[in-house]
Amino acid sequence: MTSDFARVISTLTRPDMIDVADEQVRGLKSRIPQLTHQARQISPEFSADFTQVLANLARQYTEKSILLKSNARKV
Incomplete structure (x- = not known):
């Protein structure tokens, strides 16, 4: 079990x-303006929250x- 976990983490x-x-x-970062524009068309209130979530x-x-x-690098 431990070796499987180590292999997954290593990969x-x-x-x-x-x-x-x-x-x-x-x-994703490059698409944030486009996604924000699309979200703004749906709902201005939603777009602000959506943009903040994507940025975070x-x-x-x-x-x-x-x-x-x-x-x-240390491994």
Whole structure:
């Protein structure tokens, strides 16, 4: 069980996996203005919350990515 867990963690924290996830987050960040515009058409109140949620998710992921990359280098 422990070796399976270690293998999963090792795979998820490989630098190439982190790079793929980083690329996806950059794609999301670049689409935030478009997604916000679409949300604003649905509901102005919703769009502000939606934009904040997307920005927070992108920020949190970026912080975790930096930590994962740092830890992956130590292993």
